[in-house]
Amino acid sequence: MALSFKQIGNTFAAEVRDIDLHAGIDQSIVDQIEHGLATYGVLIFRDQNLDDDSQQAFIQQFGPPFETKLKEISAGHPHFYDIGNVDPEGKPIAEDSVRGMYMLANLLWHTDGSQAQPPIRLTALHARVLPPVPPPTEYADMRGAWDALPAELRREIDELAVEHSVYWSRQKIGMSMKDFSEETLKTRQPVVHPLVRTNKLTGRKSLYLASHASHVIGWPVEKGRALIEELTEHATQPEFVYAHQWRDRDLVMWDDSWTMHRSTPYDGPHPRKLRWCGVRELEAV
Numbered sequence: 001m002a003l004s005f006k007q008i009g010n011t012f013a014a015e016v017r018d019i020d021l022h023a024g025i026d027q028s029i030v031d032q033i034e035h036g037l038a039t040y041g042v043l044i045f046r047d048q049n050l051d052d053d054s055q056q057a058f059i060q061q062f063g064p065p066f067e068t069k070l071k072e073i074s075a076g077h078p079h080f081y082d083i084g085n086v087d088p089e090g091k092p093i094a095e096d097s098v099r100g101m102y103m104l105a106n107l108l109w110h111t112d113g114s115q116a117q118p119p120i121r122l123t124a125l126h127a128r129v130l131p132p133v134p135p136p137t138e139y140a141d142m143r144g145a146w147d148a149l150p151a152e153l154r155r156e157i158d159e160l161a162v163e164h165s166v167y168w169s170r171q172k173i174g175m176s177m178k179d180f181s182e183e184t185l186k187t188r189q190p191v192v193h194p195l196v197r198t199n200k201l202t203g204r205k206s207l208y209l210a211s212h213a214s215h216v217i218g219w220p221v222e223k224g225r226a227l228i229e230e231l232t233e234h235a236t237q238p239e240f241v242y243a244h245q246w247r248d249r250d251l252v253m254w255d256d257s258w259t260m261h262r263s264t265p266y267d268g269p270h271p272r273k274l275r276w277c278g279v280r281e282l283e284a285v
């Protein structure tokens with residue numbers, strides 16, 4: 001079966017038609033989805049009746065599922081987090097709780113798992129419970145952003161390496177080291193990734209940015225932070241952004257190696273729950 005991809009964003013993002021992921025997918029479909037992710041970065045599968053078992057079966061076709069070790073935001077499953085405003089029992093999340101702070105951090109432009117080594121390669125988010133007017137999730141095309149940089153700047157930054165740290169991104173929302181458990185502090189050390197990555201399937205380069213991106217290796221910290229901020233502002237201009245308007249049972253899957261994303265605020269009274277899972281890169285990046 002040949003999947004059909006319809007681009008719906010300005011420079012990237014596509015809807016995938018006529019597929020029921022709950023029924024399971026074979027290797028040919030996996031290959032087509034991989035090609036779609038390399039081409040469009042963000043894929044939207046509408047009307048997917050997934051439960052935890054079928055979402056798990058789907059994601060593990062693409063590589064080793066990311067282990068959700070952070071007890072603070074766990075969905076009570078080894079590979080799922082819950083994104084939204086209610087906890088696994090359906091109770092509203094307090095804004096000043098650790099879970100609430102993580103949801104606040106989701107409002108920053110970020111790339112899932114860039115603070116890990118190997119980082120997360122793909123993410124899939126399934127809309128389980130949506131409010132009547134759901135807040136969109138925004139995605140940024142860091143390949144288009146790279147292409148649009150002046151050639152001289154591209155040459156200057158092509159070989160740079162960046163330190164990524166969850167403590168840096170959480171500092172931006174007012175968390176401090178004491179908000180993390182000792183176990184978390186031990187297991188989540190800062191890591192280093194290239195600032196520019198090349199997609200293995202398309203050969204195209206992209207920026208690799210995230211709220212976790214702290215500073216440039218070998219540069220004065222403030223100079224590196226200024227560059228990261230400038231590039232993030234460039235990459236998140238409206239021309240590079242796709243805003244996803246959620247519908248019930250949407251599964252949105254994206255390639256974390258060349259896209260960034262963020263939640264947008266929702267303070268309404270209705271519950272919102274999206275089930276998150278990710279796939280790690282097989283090797284260090």
Ligand SMILES: [Fe+2]
Nearest residue numbers: 110111112261
């Ligand atoms: Fe995220």
